[in-house]
Amino acid sequence: xxxxxxxxxxxxxxxxxxxxxxxxxxxxxxxxxxxxxxxxxxxxxxxxxxxxxxxxxxxxxxxxxxxxxxxxxxxxxxxxxxxxxxxxxxxxxxxxxxxxxxxxxxxxxxxxxxxxxxxxxxxxxxxxxxxxxxxxxxxxxxxxxxxxxxxxxxxxxxxxxxxxxxxxxxxxxxxxxxxxxxxxxxxxxxxxxxxxxxxxxxxxxxxx
Numbered sequence: 001x002x003x004x005x006x007x008x009x010x011x012x013x014x015x016x017x018x019x020x021x022x023x024x025x026x027x028x029x030x031x032x033x034x035x036x037x038x039x040x041x042x043x044x045x046x047x048x049x050x051x052x053x054x055x056x057x058x059x060x061x062x063x064x065x066x067x068x069x070x071x072x073x074x075x076x077x078x079x080x081x082x083x084x085x086x087x088x089x090x091x092x093x094x095x096x097x098x099x100x101x102x103x104x105x106x107x108x109x110x111x112x113x114x115x116x117x118x119x120x121x122x123x124x125x126x127x128x129x130x131x132x133x134x135x136x137x138x139x140x141x142x143x144x145x146x147x148x149x150x151x152x153x154x155x156x157x158x159x160x161x162x163x164x165x166x167x168x169x170x171x172x173x174x175x176x177x178x179x180x181x182x183x184x185x186x187x188x189x190x191x192x193x194x195x196x197x198x199x200x201x202x203x204x205x206x207x208x
Contacts, residue, residue: 004017004018004021012120012130015130015131016116016120016130016131017131018131019069019072019129019130019131019132020131020132020133022069022136023132023134023135023136024136025136026136027134027136030057030136030140033055033057033140034139034140034141036054036055037054037055037056037057037140037141037142037143038054038141040052040053040054041053041054041055054141054142056140056141056142056143057137057140057143057145057148058143058148059148059150060145060148060149060150061150062149062152063152063154063155064152064155064156067079067149067152068129069129070136070137070145070149071097071102071129071145071146071149072102072106072128072129072132072135073097073102073127073128073129074123074124074127074128074129074130075129077127078094078097079097079146079149080096080097080146080149081093081094081095081096081097082094082095082096082097082101082127084127096146097146098144098146099137099138099143099144099145099146102128102135102146103135103138105122105123105126105127105128106123106128106132106133106135108122109122109123109126109128110133166198175197175198175199178197178198178199179196179197179198179199179200180197182194182197182198183195183196183197
């Protein structure tokens with residue numbers, strides 16, 4: 001696997017080049033799908049019949065860092081909506097991200113800046129990733145990468161919502177009280193029972 005040469009580059013420049021390298025690679029790999037998605041391709045089904053199929057980029061499964069990388073969203077923001085990092089806890093609904101909106105931010109940054117540093121700053125201020133000039137998904141028919149992103153069960157559910165719940169409970173009671181409550185829960189089929197409480201656990205896995 002090719003690596004970015006880091007000699008004489010700042011960490012920000014390395015990050016930007018890595019992002020562009022990722023998108024350029026996927027652009028080459030997935031280029032044939034653009035024509036197939038627009039014009040269709042004949043596929044023989046299991047019943048022997050030939051059908052005209054239009055393959056689309058419908059689902060992209062990745063952890064949160066790669067979600068940000070694929071959708072060109074600023075790390076710490078939401079790949080699905082335009083809420084800024086400091087607005088994620090608010091109850092109001094934010095406008096959804098779309099490919100058109102993301103590309104408009106990138107194109108506006110290209111036109112309004114003269115240096116790479118200024119381009120990155122303009123994109124980051126709008127909540128868009130700093131290093132990509134042309135995302136791999138640009139030009140795909142019937143596709144919106146922001147809609148294709150699926151939730152990351154480990155990081156966004158187990159370590160996100162559940163970990164937040166645990167920290168919230170720990171702020172309401174000390175470890176002894178929390179352990180006593182957990183030990184007192186009656187055993188239930190299919191539910192893990194922690195006989196020694198919670199605080200004795202070193203690392204929590206998804207099953208726990």
